[in-house]
Amino acid sequence: MELGSLGLNLPPSICFTSQIQAILRRGRKEDIASTTFTVTIIKSAVSASEKLRVDTTDKIDSVLKLLRTHGLTRSQINNFVTKRPSGDLGDTLEPNLKLFKSLGITGANLAEMLNKEHRVLESDAYATVEFFRTNGFSDSQIKSITVKRPKFYVYNLKKCMKPKLEFFKSLGFAELQMAKFLSSQPYILERSLENHIIPCIEILRRVLDTDENVLKAIRAGCLVLEYDIEKVLEPNIAILVNHGVPKSLVVKLMLIQPRTLLQSTARLNKIIDEVKKLGFDPTNLLFVLAIRSMAVMSKALWEKKLEAYMNFGLTKDEVYSAFRRQPMFMIVSEQKISKLMDCYVNKLSMEPLIISKHPYLLLFSLEKRILPRVAVHQGAIALSTNSAADELPSYLGHRLFSCCSWNHHPGAPNLLCNFFFL
Structure with a gap:
């Protein structure tokens, strides 16, 4: 059998071993079948040599070995060479x-x-x-x-x-x-400076009044520079204003989460309708915070979080009551909801209704804030100080609780250790 009949145009520098040449010369089908894998490898090597412009087997081997040593699989190498x-x-x-x-x-x-x-x-x-x-x-x-x-x-x-x-x-x-x-x-760097980036900045200046606010908005959500904000941002701002939202609150929303105002106008209108049905006042900061919370998640994710709260004893009405008090209550992750609700309801025996009345409790860090304060609070009760068990929610949220009170409480380390094993 001639080598050309196999479709192999081999450069002189690539040679078969004498054994493979003998098998191919005999021409028996079963022998040829047994060498299919070898022939495939040789074809790949020839193809690689042509594409990579390496003309010896040593160079082919070194290139393929180099690619393999950097973690590429055979298919990935083939894809690259092709x-x-x-x-x-x-x-x-x-x-x-x-x-x-x-x-x-x-x-x-x-x-x-x-x-x-x-x-x-x-x-x-x-x-x-x-x-x-x-x-x-x-x-x-x-x-x-x-x-x-x-x-x-x-x-x-x-x-x-x-x-x-x-x-x-x-x-x-x-x-x-x-x-x-x-x-x-990094996609921002693909946009034209003159035709996109600078016009975006000019619109942000017009909306936010100061360069300082422009910087804050970009830091809060640099995606704003990827959108055609003349077609998206300005119409959405007009929608909010038409619903009675003061410009000062529009600016605050841009500084908190500019992505909220990059929704489609249809979706934003739908969110505003839902927020109004819940009784939020457009002239109050809670109104734009509620819009922000609803805008950053899908309806399906909203329902999952609602179910997560209800699994710990809150009713649907109580969850919405908490949302009206503190709209950020619903942007907490499902994992954090489970951790904090387990701590409050199961470890501290707190009534779910208390959570509904004090939704800010879900915004705190379990490790950095809740556990240390609970430990000191329980220690204070044990030592018969003025603290009372029913004051725990306000105690957890009290701004005057500082690292000093934690560090200087004589039994604090042991109290915290004990709390972990309640």
Whole structure:
């Protein structure tokens, strides 16, 4: 059998072993079938040699081994070799892989990056990393940017990125602040400075009045810079104003959670209707907080949290009563709801109705606030001081309880230890 009949166009530098050549020459079907896997590997090697422009088996082996040592699977390597354009990787492949490994990008992260932009291994990766480091980005932030947007490595950063970073600095962002929000949402850096970013800032200035408020809003939710806020933000603000919400409360909502005002107008109108049905006053801060709480979760998640509270003895009416008192009551995670309600209802034997009347109790940290205060409170009761068991909710929320009272209470460590094992 001729080698050409198998569809193999082998370069002279790639040779079969004498045993494989003998099997192929005999031409027996069963023998050929037994060597299918070997032939497949050789085909892959030939394909790799053509795409990677390496002309010896030693070089093929070294390239494939290098990719494997950085955590890529066979299918991921094949995907990379298939996608990448022709070119000589000799000067960039190994140095770039080492650089990405130093950033913690290997295995699945490396494969994800290469699937998005295979040219990244041919780029001057060191120059890109150094550019971000010079502008205040930490290595962990650079890793985040690299995995999310590897295409930045094939950009002319001085032309495309530098003017945008300088603009954000001119707004008053410190390098650390800028690096934090841009690494979390690097997509902002893909938007045009003149046609998108600057117009967004001008609209925010018009809505929020001061540059200081603009910075606060971006820090609270930098996604605002990704939207066409002229088409989304301004119509939603008009809706709130038409419902009687003062501009001062609109500004507060923007500073707390700007994403609330980036909903579709239809969804925002629906949320406002629900909030009004619950009796909230549009001129009160609780009105916009209620809108915020409903806007950040789906109806299904809302129902799950409602059920979580009801599992600990609260009725549906009591949950909504608590929500009217403190709308942030419903943005607590399901896990935290379970932990705190278990503590209050099961460990402290607190009536569920008390939770409904004091919903702020669900906003505290169990480890940092609740457990230390409960321990000291119970110790005070045991020592017959003026504290009483029914004063616990207000005691937990009292702002004057300081680390001093905790640190200087003689039995505090033992009391806390005992409480953990109630």
